[in-house]
Amino acid sequence: MLKELDVRNWVAKRRSGFSDVSDSVSEIINNVRENGDSALFEYAKKFDNVELSELRVTEDEIEDSYENVDMRLVESLIEAEARITEFHEYQKKDDLWLRNVAFGLTLGVKTTPLFRVGCYIPGGRASYPSTALMTVIPARVAGVSEICACTPPPVNPLTLVGFDIAGVSEIYKTGGAQAVAAMALGTESVKPVDKIVGPGNVFVTAAKMMLREYAEIDFPAGPSEIGIIADSSANPAFIAADILAQAEHDPNAACVLVTTKKSLAEKVSEEVKKQFEKAPRKEIIQKALLNSGFIICDTLEDAISVTDEIAPEHLSIQVYDSLYVLNKVKNAGSIFVGPYAPVACGDYASGTNHVLPTAGYSKVYSGLNVSHFTKTSTVQIIDRDGLEEIGDIVETLAEAEGLFAHAESVRIRRR
Numbered sequence: 001m002l003k004e005l006d007v008r009n010w011v012a013k014r015r016s017g018f019s020d021v022s023d024s025v026s027e028i029i030n031n032v033r034e035n036g037d038s039a040l041f042e043y044a045k046k047f048d049n050v051e052l053s054e055l056r057v058t059e060d061e062i063e064d065s066y067e068n069v070d071m072r073l074v075e076s077l078i079e080a081e082a083r084i085t086e087f088h089e090y091q092k093k094d095d096l097w098l099r100n101v102a103f104g105l106t107l108g109v110k111t112t113p114l115f116r117v118g119c120y121i122p123g124g125r126a127s128y129p130s131t132a133l134m135t136v137i138p139a140r141v142a143g144v145s146e147i148c149a150c151t152p153p154p155v156n157p158l159t160l161v162g163f164d165i166a167g168v169s170e171i172y173k174t175g176g177a178q179a180v181a182a183m184a185l186g187t188e189s190v191k192p193v194d195k196i197v198g199p200g201n202v203f204v205t206a207a208k209m210m211l212r213e214y215a216e217i218d219f220p221a222g223p224s225e226i227g228i229i230a231d232s233s234a235n236p237a238f239i240a241a242d243i244l245a246q247a248e249h250d251p252n253a254a255c256v257l258v259t260t261k262k263s264l265a266e267k268v269s270e271e272v273k274k275q276f277e278k279a280p281r282k283e284i285i286q287k288a289l290l291n292s293g294f295i296i297c298d299t300l301e302d303a304i305s306v307t308d309e310i311a312p313e314h315l316s317i318q319v320y321d322s323l324y325v326l327n328k329v330k331n332a333g334s335i336f337v338g339p340y341a342p343v344a345c346g347d348y349a350s351g352t353n354h355v356l357p358t359a360g361y362s363k364v365y366s367g368l369n370v371s372h373f374t375k376t377s378t379v380q381i382i383d384r385d386g387l388e389e390i391g392d393i394v395e396t397l398a399e400a401e402g403l404f405a406h407a408e409s410v411r412i413r414r415r
């Protein structure tokens with residue numbers, strides 16, 4: 001059920017998933033640019049099979065959504081919200097941080113929330129009330145004034161409840177590349193945003209990457225992935241369950257087991273086959289497993305290097321000395337340590353964020369957090385003494401660069 005993989009091809013193949021759809025995504029973007037809302041209505045019919053007359057979700061629809069969901073589900077969302085909020089509150093920085101570094105010279109950092117952000121919440125092959133929490137909560141904690149959200153129709157009432165609990169400002173019934181285009185470029189109904197965050201399939205992710213000129217993005221957060229680093233101490237049934245869990249998201253999802261034990265890879269493969277028989281969403285999983293497999297390494301050190309090359313969205317560590325691997329490994333969006341840490345816990349309720357870089361992008365990006373919704377300005381408070389402290393250096397270097405007006409702007413104050 002799982003094949004042996006070549007690590008060098010893996011990341012390249014993950015990345016090409018976005019460029020493969022770039023022609024169709026460009027066409028969608030151009031249509032939204034030219035036709036605004038009417039393009040959004042057209043794609044809702046074409047891709048989601050929904051005839052819409054309004055794009056914006058009304059207050060009444062949000063209120064009614066509570067009538068259409070089980071109270072137990074609302075309670076679970078409320079509990080998840082509290083855990084996610086608490087973890088994200090820890091990430092908050094002081095609005096103004098100042099440090100006196102010399103007599104008359106104080107330096108600092110001023111942190112300001114972004115004004116208007118757009119959150120994409122997927123809704124194609126599954127609905128994602130949990131992603132409503134994961135995108136909106138850090139924006140709210142950061143102090144963003146306007147939090148706009150888009151998700152494909154028909155919108156699951158539980159997703160609306162999730163938005164409401166998280167504290168969104170406005171919600172639109174539009175999905176895919178067209179939703180990203182609407183948030184980046186604006187339409188009659190959707191006011192453009194400064195930054196777009198959130199995960200989605202290859203169409204959504206390609207659109208985010210192509211529209212950066214208009215709205216900044218968090219990072220490419222495409223089809224789900226899990227990397228597992230395991231040795232003979234690992235339980236093959238647990239690993240197989242984690243593989244199927246991420247595989248069921250999308251035919252383009254991918255799962256990689258990196259291990260020092262060939263026998264473990266064989267056992268996991270058998271377990272995947274066994275658990276697959278009982279799994280729903282077989283069609284999706286089967287395709288995702290074609291992108292998945294195992295890599296056998298001679299040593300644990302090699303396994304760590306290979307894992308860093310893959311830079312998976314989620315990394316599950318299932319070895320004797322898991323803290324050793326935790327210390328050594330460098331590239332992963334979110335790390336799950338030990339046999340009793342299924343990725344599903346981070347997907348919903350541990351409190352960490354499940355919006356994470358995929359396709360090897362955890363080499364350079366962090367998962368979604370409060371800092372994605374703020375920016376900083378450096379500050380210097382300099383008085384006459386402070387100017388004396390650094391004045392000579394500034395004048396000397398400015399003249400060396402031939403920038404005499406720079407030097408004079410200091411000299412004039414020192415006379």
Ligand SMILES: NC(=O)c1ccc[n+]([C@@H]2O[C@H](COP(=O)([O-])OP(=O)(O)OC[C@H]3O[C@@H](n4cnc5c(N)ncnc54)[C@H](O)[C@@H]3O)[C@@H](O)[C@H]2O)c1
Binds near residue numbers: 354
């Ligand atoms: N990396 C992360 O942080 C993270 C988190 C959660 C989910 N995910 C991923 O989000 C994705 C959700 O995907 P989904 O498809 O269920 O929902 P989605 O909302 O991302 O995509 C659905 C939309 O895709 C568009 N679409 C579908 N087929 C198309 C086509 N042929 N041409 C153009 N547009 C088309 C439609 O507009 C549709 O509404 C999965 O890949 C999942 O793994 C990633």
Ligand SMILES: N[C@H](CO)Cc1c[nH]c[nH+]1
Binds near residue numbers: 128
């Ligand atoms: N595993 C997904 C990120 O790749 C997040 C998610 C949401 N719901 C379930 N799982």
Ligand SMILES: [Zn+2]
Binds near residue numbers: 245246249344347
């Ligand atoms: Zn998941």
